[in-house]
Each structure stands twice: as structure tokens, then as C-alpha cells.
Amino acid sequence: MSKASFEVEFETPVTDAISRIRFAPHSNNLLISSWDSILRLYDVENSVLRLEAPSEAALLDCVFQDELVAFAAASDGLIRRYDLHSGIIYTMGSHDDTATCTGYCNELGVLITSGFDKKILLWDIRTGKVLHCLRNLGSEVDSISVSGFNMTVAIGTFVHIYDLRHFNQPVQSKEPHKGAQIRCVSSVPYSDGYAVGSVDGRVALQISSSGSNHIGYTFRCHPKSEDGRHYFSSVNDIIFNPVVSGAFVTGDNEGYVTIWDAGSRKRLIEFPKYPNSVASLSYNHEGQLLAVASSYTYQEAREM
Structure with missing residues (x-):
């Protein structure tokens, strides 16, 4: 493994906290969401900033659908869809409070989001409509990770695994740290x-x-x-x-x-x-x- 490294510098610098970075599914384009309300797309291979898309609220998470489309969750509760080629932003819908986490299931073509409203929403990306809603989770979702049909969710001190094809109940729940608050979860x-x-x-x-x-x-x-x-x-x-x-x-x-x-x-x-x-x-x-x-x-x- 090479230890060579370099820093990315923008002509217009990120002026607030970075919330998420994600590489694209099949390229070296890097998606960056931040509290300065701007979604950025950086071409790492060519050292070029491909997109700088401002919005009206802090962006707390982001995720790719594919090489051309991405989504972001924002402090105003809105879920925004970004056309990464044209820069056009479309509002899909919203949570009842700040939207915090995003995930995408390529196998089902659904977007997953969560928020301070203690809900997890599954969105049909073709229609922009909510397919399913998990309510009354008891606490805010701290982290979401999606791999295949499985969604792993961290809430408080517990981890819950859901099969996105059967979304009503988790197939497994566990408290891995015996009382310690979970900060992040990552699927294998x-x-x-x-x-x-x-x-x-x-x-x-x-x-x-x-x-x-x-x-x-x-x-x-x-x-x-x-x-x-x-x-x-x-x-x-x-x-x-x-x-x-x-x-x-x-x-x-x-x-x-x-x-x-x-x-x-x-x-x-x-x-x-x-x-x-x-x-x-x-x-x-x-x-x-x-x-x-x-x-x-x-x-x-x-x-x-």
C-alpha cells in the first residue's frame, strides 16, 4: 500500500465543517458535502473541481446514485437531488426535522434517508415518492450503511440490520459496546x-x-x-x-x-x-x- 498523499485545495475553499466525502461508484470523482451549504464534485484524477452547487442549508450527508446523480441531506430537512452534469438541483421531499443520513441501494433503486424526526424513509428515485417509513425509532439515527440488500443502522448504543426487501422489522439487533454510544457504522x-x-x-x-x-x-x-x-x-x-x-x-x-x-x-x-x-x-x-x-x-x- 502506497503512503503517497496530497491535499485538495479549492479556488473557493470549504468555509465550514465537512460532513461527508464519497468516491463515485466507477470513477475517481469525489463528492463532498459540508456545512457551508455547497455540494462539490472533485475530479481527483485530473485535479479539477467539476461542480460547485450551493443550496440554502447546511449539508449533513451525501451519496451517489451513479456517476451522474447524487443526493444530499440538509439541515432544513430537505432531501435534494443533484444532476452532476448540469448542476440542476431538485427537491425530492423532506423530513419533519433536520435530515442527517443518506444511503443508496443500487439493487432496488431506492434512496434511504434519516433525520432528527426519528424516521427512516425509503424513496423511489424514479417518482421521488416515499415507499416506506420507519417511525418511532426511539432515538435519532446516528449512522447508516448500505451493502447489497442489507441496511445497517446505528441508534444510540444499538446496531440494527434490515433487509430492504422486508423493511418493517430488523432481522438482527445487537449492542456491540455494552452501553457505549455509537458514532459510526460501516458495512463490509x-x-x-x-x-x-x-x-x-x-x-x-x-x-x-x-x-x-x-x-x-x-x-x-x-x-x-x-x-x-x-x-x-x-x-x-x-x-x-x-x-x-x-x-x-x-x-x-x-x-x-x-x-x-x-x-x-x-x-x-x-x-x-x-x-x-x-x-x-x-x-x-x-x-x-x-x-x-x-x-x-x-x-x-x-x-x-
């Missing part, structure tokens, strides 16, 4: 499973593959102390390499990015500490490029 792209990051710096892995190989354990990203106290730093994002089985990356609130091997339980690479929190991570489709957004985070912005 090549098998059944997920990784969960908590606010106290722990990661829980649950990975099932063909045969009898099952990985399930919890570890602390930085098992060291500062001034005689335990080192607790929220794990803000986790991303699996799409082609290297068992390789995943964590990014935390102290600015550390670490590549791990799930099978051997070993740290492979720790990057030099970033000056700000790691807000979001993304691998390109070939697993050769890793994008890191170093910014103060959405959770920190909520507390200000």
Missing part, C-alpha cells in the same frame, strides 16, 4: 458484516464469510494513556477496502487515520496525525485511493 462490501465505532474509541467487528470463517471482536484503536488517564477519542468513521479482504480504515476525533487487518488483528499503517478531527473517509472503487476529510466534525458543530 464483500460479505455479511459490519464495523462499529464508538465515542470512547472502540471498534467492534462482526464479519461472516463463506465456510467457517467468522470474525467477531472488539478493540480500542489507541490503547494508551495521557497523564495517567485512559485515552478516549471518538471513532468518527470507518471504511473497508473494496478489494482487499479484511482491510479497513478508522479515523478518529484526534486526527488519527489507521489501516487495520481484521483477520490478523494488526495495525498495518498509521498516518501522521492530521491537524483536525477526521470527519469522513472514502476508498475509490479500485481500493487504491483513500480520501481523508480533516475537519471539525458534525457532532462538534452540534455542540457549539
